[in-house]
Amino acid sequence: MPPRVRRPRRVLPGFGLGMGVTLFWLGLIVLIPLAGVFLKASGLGLAGIWQIWTEPRVLAALRLSFGTAFAAAAFNTVMGTWVAWVFVRYSFPGRRVFDAMIDLPFALPTAVAGIALTALYGGQGWVGQWLEPLGLKVAYTPLGIVVALVFVGLPFVVRIVQPVLAEAERELEEASATLGASRLQTITRVVVPTLWPAMLTGFALAFARGVGEYGSVIFIAGNLPNRTEIAPLLITIRLEEFDYAGATAIAGAMLLLSFVVLLLVNSLQAWLQRRGTR
Structure with missing residues (x-):
């Protein structure tokens, strides 16, 4: 046996x-x-839910929330990757201090962030008083919402991309340069394909945070219906009116749209990973 x-x-x-x-x-x-x-x-x-979803005010709020969240996440994907690259690849005085400052938006209450940004970019603010004479109004406009979402979403991209960059093989970049590739070719054909999955993950996290962001946005947005009113604020208004079903209907629309966007991002990420392993 x-x-x-x-x-x-x-x-x-x-x-x-x-x-x-x-x-x-x-x-x-x-x-x-x-x-x-x-x-x-x-x-x-179904008829009542569809009626709420198709209200002009609800549609405008959803477009604003998702449009500004997408724009801020896309901007953070580029600039967050840039910041992570500098922190990983270069040594300079105060690097650890600046690296620690990236996480401050996580610790700062969002309402405080909104008040600070409004004071900074308002018509009498340190920055706004110089921008408004040039025709660039930030506070109480959709641009102000994007600025607030960039502030709260930047750490997501930096903290996702940073460890991937730290573990990347620099020998591949050196080999690319040795074979005669330019800096642009090395970045687009060697560095970026390695970072794409992490960049998309950072984009998804920043986008998801931006869609549901409330505290830092309501102060700088101005909250004008059909113009600068975000969907989370509209949900809060419905709750204060004791219209719980209407509030949950708007929340359901946000969940469905967010799920579709995140599913597309995850599918793109999986496709890029399969393509990179071939």
């Missing part, structure tokens, strides 16, 4: 137990609260 072969004992639990705990925790923390949003909105019926 052949000796019985003992399987090595796994440190972590198997797939069945791991998947069970994952689904239980995901359902308890994420899926059940989200299902409650749609359950509350279902009291209006």
Whole structure:
């Protein structure tokens, strides 16, 4: 009789137990609260939900929230990658201090950030008093919302891209330069393909934060209906009016649109990873 072969004992639990705990925790923390949003909105019926979704004020708020969040996330993706590159690839006095300052928007209350940005970019602010004579009004415009979302979203991109850059193989860049590639070719064909997954992850996180941002935006936005009123503020207004079903209907629209955008970003990220491994 052949000796019985003992399987090595796994440190972590198997797939069945791991998947069970994952689904239980995901359902308890994420899926059940989200299902409650749609359950509350279902009291209006499909016709009532559609009527709220197609209201001009709601459509304007959704366009503003998603448009400014997308613009701020795209800008942060470029500038956040640039900042991470400088912090990783160069040594200069005060680098650790500046690196630590990147995380300050995480610690600063969003309402305080909104007040500070409004005071800075308002008509009498340190920056606004010079921009408005040039015809560039920031406070109480969609541009002010983008500025606020750039402020709160920058750390997401920097902290995602920074460790990927630190672990990147510089030998590939040196080999590219040795083979006669220009700096632009090295960046576009060697560096950027390595960073794309991290950059898209940072974009997704900054976008998701921007869509639901409230405190730092309401002070600098001006909150004019159909112009500078964001969707989270409109939800708050409906809640103050005790229109809970209407508020959850708008929240449901935000969840669905956010899910579609994030799904597209994740699909693009997976496609780029498969393309890079070929």
